[in-house]
Structures are given as structure tokens and as C-alpha cells.
Amino acid sequence: MSLNPFFLQGSPNEQFLVQDLINEQLKIYGIEVNYLPRKIFKTDNIIREIQSSKFDDSFALEAYLNNYDGYAPDSDIMTKFGLRLKNEISLTISRERYEEYIVPFLEGISHGIEEGLIGEFNFADLIKRPKEGDLIYFPLGKRLFEIKRVESEKPFYQLGSSYVYELSCELFEYENELIDTSIEEIDTTVEDEGYITYMTLVGSGVTAVATAGISTNSIREISLNNDGSGYTSTPTVTFSAPNSGINTATAVAITTSRANVQSILRLELTNGGSGYTTAPTITITGGGGTGAAATCSVGGTQFSVSSISISNPGTQYPIAPTITIGSPGVGVTATAVAGITTDNKLDYIRILNPGIGYTQAPTVSIIGGSTSTLNIAANNSDAYGAAAGLTALNGVSIQPNGTGSGETGGFNIGQSYLGFVGTATSRHAILTPIDSSDFDTMSINAIVGNDSNGGEDPDATNEELRLHYLESGGSSFKSISINPAGDQILSASADVIIALGAGNGALQDFSINIPSHAKGSGFTYMLYQGANSNSEHDHYGITNIKYQSSTIGIGTYIFNEVITGESSGTTAVVKDFTNTSSLTSLSLSINTGKFSNGEVIVGSSSSARYTVLDYDTDSYENTYDSNEDIEFEADNIIDFSESNPFGSY
């Protein structure tokens, strides 16, 4: 032995004493900082760097501020890349405190720092000490520092051991790393930093309103016989004058490009005209192209939809809404297409197929935007159709406004209504099929007889009003409590819209949830009353039927939660959510791609669901980024009209 054995160079007890004294001094003179270990998503082993990481743990720890020389006047410098801060600090933390307080936690969480696939780098041993690359949240000034270097031998082995770590730190260079420690003070330090995109959502918009007009001797259907070629702009479509009257049909051409040839895709009617006893000739002129030709047929004495006028263009339509026109009952249902303006209002509704067989002007439902509601006037026989071998209406008929007195005077509600008043054993009304995928509830506006309001009170078993459904291609109606396979998966009363004893004797809304197995494309619904005493008894009067979506446009997104676009699959992390009467918007970071207008955004924690009105990929908060300004100015001076014949960039 080379040293004198009678003198100790620091016994364990002495070392413990020194460590305890240091710990105590740090707790007295130190500052409470937060240690944020880095978790790694991915490393590149060839160019040797950690490519993505996050910080979602935080450990409060006392630290002594050795010096703050890095807060000198030249700590903020002007660079080519804008302002760059270079504040530096040096902190001393207790070795024992780190090893006994932080290390056990790190050992418990996925080897401390691993999150994704770690290749060559093996960090497992590194959790025993503070690591370069980890962050320190420094509460004075609320700053995030990155550890650049860890010194463990200063002071140099007093009593044969070292007791502290000295951490050299510099302000963090931020590149959209997720900082989600659940401590609001820390997480919000980068709330407004980095690449943040901005999304306006469909909030409380106004639903557009449109009405249809019908006419005889109007255009029935247009056939595009030749789509022409060479169009550089939209050609003009003209119809020859009607045989009588002056209501000439009008239409617009929609052009399309196929293999670099601009041709006509279809003609859309803006007015079906009237007074055409013979088919008019259609002339397509202008637009720089040639060859397009179309013919049409006329509806004769039967009514077709000849015009659709917009009485209120509504607001907040991210994409053109779907237009559903009521069925004529017997005949062909008209179809139409809508367009929106740049400020998200309804621009036009044009007729694709005017339909035929209408007896009165059908309802025009505009589905999309802030309200997903399909509204059906119950007192219009067009709303009903036969299905699955059953007649459209059985024991049910459109009743005129009644006297409102006694049991049989009929309901006095100021309008005609769908009356459950007939003599059939069971009464039903079958609605025309719809795509109910996005609807969650059916709401009916109805009055229930109470023996003195013109109807008799439904008060015996099976006299309640229920909802049945027929899936697309199905052969028989089922209660919505039964799935398409025939299994009773909900309680037998889950299909009751108006229960026995319900109703206040006046018109009111009754609604029912449509379960997921009972909705989809081409589904048909039936209002069903299983029993009645006779035509003098057990009356319901219905004025309006609404299919509604109740899950879109509600909820509050939470800071740092992941949201997902239902169509695009894109995800992002919420930085901020604003929801006022005039604006609903999201600020997002860590986007995996682009969101598309019109898709529904779902919050992973909050389950909030909103529709995207507009998504802007330009950085929203970063004052350095001028991408949008440069692009805006360039659009005014750069000519993009000349394309490269060898392909586009």
C-alpha cells in the first residue's frame, strides 16, 4: 500500500456529510428549476444525429446559479436569420439528489429516453447522469435552456468523491419539439413559437335557404352528344325560344381538361324554362373551342323542377354543400349541385336533372356547413314512398288543419299535417331513402292527442310512435333497436319516439338517437304505430321531420392534444383553440401533413369535433417567416401562364 493507512482520504461517512451539507446549501441558496429529459423518436446512424425528440417529463430540482455571464449585452445578436439569443447560464446540481430522485423515474420509463426505434446509440447507461441535450426550465424569465456540457469533477474529488454536477446551458434552439410535461407554466413557454398553422373551423354559421319552382313544358333532360375540344374559356349555352311564352331555358357549361384538351364535361340548368312543347335546340358558342353539341327532351304536361332560387346564401360553407331535393313520390327525383363563393357563402344551385312527376314544389335541403340538418316537411306527400312491399302511407294521411276540439276534430295547428288517424291495424309512414351516415338524431315536430285538442290520447300498449329502418338492399323493416342481422342489441324501447303519456297537447319536438347500425347510405325510415283502437282513437299529427347531426361543432379542444382529420388522416397538436360567436379557430403545430377543407377534425382527448372551414399552411405566429408576403407580391408580377411543354414542376 503506498499511502499511509492511518490517514483516511475521505471516509464514506465524511463523504456523506459533505454531500448532505451541499444538498442543504443548494436547498437554501438555489433556485428551483425543472429538468426535462429528452425522449428520442428517431436517430440516423449514418449522418449521426437524433432526428426527432420530445420532452414530456419534468422533475423539479434545486440548482445553484453559478454565473449568468451569458446574459451579457451581446447575448442577443442580429443574424441573417433574424434575431438569435445566446443567453447562457451555468448551474450546479447535487449529484445525490439527481441519482436518488430523477434516475429511478427515468429507469421506470422506457429505458429513460427511448420512445421510438433506437439503433446504434445505446443510451441506457446514460440515465445515471444528467445528459447533454436535455432541457432545463429556468423559472427566472421563464426560459428553456439546453444542457451543452456536464462537468462532474469540479470541485476536484474533495475527500475522494465528487458531489455535484455543473451544467453549462444555452438557450434552446426550438424545432417544433413537443413539450408536454403537463405543467402549464413550462408547456406554454413555446405556445407561440415555431411552425404554427392556422385553421378556421365552421362555427355557428347561418344555414342557406333555397326554394324550388316547378313547371310543365320545361326542359326534362340534357344529353351532351359531343363534348367538343379546344376550349380556353367557358362557352355560352343558348336554348331556342319556347313555343309559347318568353321563359327561355338557360344553362351553363362546365368544362374539364382531359389529356390537355379542354372540353365540356356537362351542362347544368340554371332555368328549365317553360312553354316548350317541342324540344328546343341547344347552341354552344364561344370559349375558343369547337364541336360541342347537345340535345334535350321536354317534360310535357308533367311538372319538373325548373328553377331553384336562393333566398339566403347562408355562411360558413367550407365546400359546396350537398343539395337534396324532395321526391315527387311517383316519378323521378330532381338532382342539383351547389357552388360556394370565396367567402364561403352559397353562390348558386344548378339543376342536373329536373326530375319529373311533381305535384307541388319540393323542398330543397342544403346539407353542409355549420348545420347538418335534413329538413322534411311532413305535410308533403312527396316525402313518402313505398318500400319493402309496404305502401308509403298506411292508416296515415295528410290532414287539413282541424278544429282543435274534442277527440276527433283534428288538430288546430295552423297548417296541414301528417295525421296518424286511419283505420289500419298498424299505422305507418315510410320516408324516402336518404344517406343518413352523418346523422345522429331524428327529430319530429308533432302534436299528440289528449282527448280535447282535436285528437284522442294514445294510451294503450303498442300505441306509441316508433322508428323502424330498412337498410340499403334490405327486405324488411326492423326496429332501430335491432341490428341488420336481426339481433336485439338495444332495449326494446330504444325505438320509441313518442312514448305513451308524452306530449303536452301542443306542437313540440320529439327526438330519438339513430344508432350506428341503423344508418348509412340509402337507408329508409318508417314512423310506426303498432296498434290503435280505430280511426277515432290514438292520434298523432306531425308537421316536420328533421335528420340532424349532433356531434359536429361541439366540444373544446385541449392544449397539446393530438387532433386528427377524419378524411386526410393528418394529425397535429393543438396550440390554441378559440371559440367565440364570430370565430372558431385552431392554432396547430407538429402537423403531419395538410388538412382539407370540409373534413371533420377530432380531438383525441377532448373528442371535440368541428369541420374545417379553411386551413392555412403558412406559419401563423412566427414573425420571421415572410413566405406568405413574398408569395402574395410575386403572384402580382410573375407570369405563370406559360407552362412547360415537357412537364410541370
Add this chain to the structure above:
Amino acid sequence: MLGNYFYHEIIRKTIISFGTLFNNISIRHEKGDGSILDETKVGLSYGPMQKFLAKIQEQSELTRPIAITLPRMSFEMTTIQYDSTRKTGVTQTFKANDTTDNKTKKVFMPVPYNIGFELNIFTKLNDDALQIVEQILPFFQPSFNLTVDLVSSIGEKRDIPIVLDSIDFQDDYEGSFQTRRALIYTLRFTAKTYLFGSIADTSDGLIRKVQADVYADTNTKTAKREMRYTAVPNPITAEPGDDFGFTEEWTFLPDSKDYSPTRQEDI
């Protein structure tokens, strides 16, 4: 001697045109399983700026929590140099219609200048820089043409080739751990632009009448003219940008005279 005020903002427009080439570049990061973690549009700005503006814009709160956000790109104009290889005749002019006042203007041929640009790319990761650079370089072989409306009043659009001259990068990964690694790529470009001088009104230039005398024989010394054709715009005050027609007239002239272009009369 020079001081006839004009300013077409051509250098500014060239700066904007150059900048917009790079305003939509994104980078991606992946998770360990290969799925996309995030896609970031790379911030771009014109580098030089007022110092106080930079301070109040980027550090509105004096205790900014971080050093800088990355990745970033900046570009700046570094040189302006006359390009003698594209020189045209100094007295050559052309006429153009000014859409602002609908008058014919006389324009001297523009002067060719090369404007040097530097695009700097600052990233935290080498992989980020490689993603950005690789999305830029294939478009330059070695030039990329932009059609720029240099003088909008006369609709003067010119193709401006942007030539990639050189690529440098700096990767300070060596040294003590007290300094950070800095990854900066510098791409140098030359924009071959044109500078226009003052654009003046011109009184001449618009042909408002065409006149042709028709002879019975090709030998005009012996043959006498028979008819005269004239065409004038209708209305006669029509300007080049207007929608106008022509009034044509055939006159029978058995007067055995000839037209003198110099005296502008029949003699």
C-alpha cells in the same frame, strides 16, 4: 442631367421573384416506425432588415424563452453587375402601349444587369438541410427561368434566368462543447435581369391612315393611277388598346396625277 424621375421597382421585383422560388419548401421528420411525425414549412425572409424592427418583432417579450426557431432560410441581394454579354444597341427603341394612361410610349431597350443573390439555409439537423437542398437543386441546370412583369404599365414581361453559381456549406461540429454546432448552407445565384430607363410619351408611331394608289401597269412611269384605297380606324381617335374597326374607301382617280409622299399631295 439625369434627374428625370422614374422608378419601376425592377430590383425589388427581382428580389421578390427570386424569393418566391423558395417560399413553399417543407421538411419532414419521422418517428422510429417510419410514420411522419411532422411536416414543417421552412420559414423564409429577406435577410437584411432594420435592427430595431427585428428586435421588436422577434423579441416582443424581452424574456424570449428560446434562442431561435429552426429551420430558417434567408436570402439577400449581394451584387449588381452590368452584363455586357447581353448588351443591345443603345439607340434601339420599341413602342408600347401604356395601360395606365392608354398612350403609346417610347421605350429604350433595357440595360442587362446581373443581380447576385445568396440563399442561406440554417437548420438544426444535417438531415433537415439535405432535405431542403435536395428540393432546390434539381430545378437548376444550371438556371431556372421566371417570367416577370418588370414594367407593369407597359406589360413588359421578360424571362429572367436564375442561375445557380455555387453551393457552400458550413458545419461547425468541431471544437469545445461550449459552442454550438452551426449548420448553414449557402447557395449563390445570379438573376439575369433588365433595367429599364425612363419611359416617355411619343407623339409619333401610331399609323392612323393607310393609302395606296392602284395603277393599271407595274411600270408607274408610263402608267397612270386608276384608283386609290384608303383605310382609317373607326373612330379615328381610337387608341391601341381600344376596340375599333376600320373605314375603307375606294376612290376612282382618272386624273393622271401622282402622289408625292414628301409634299403629301397629288401633283
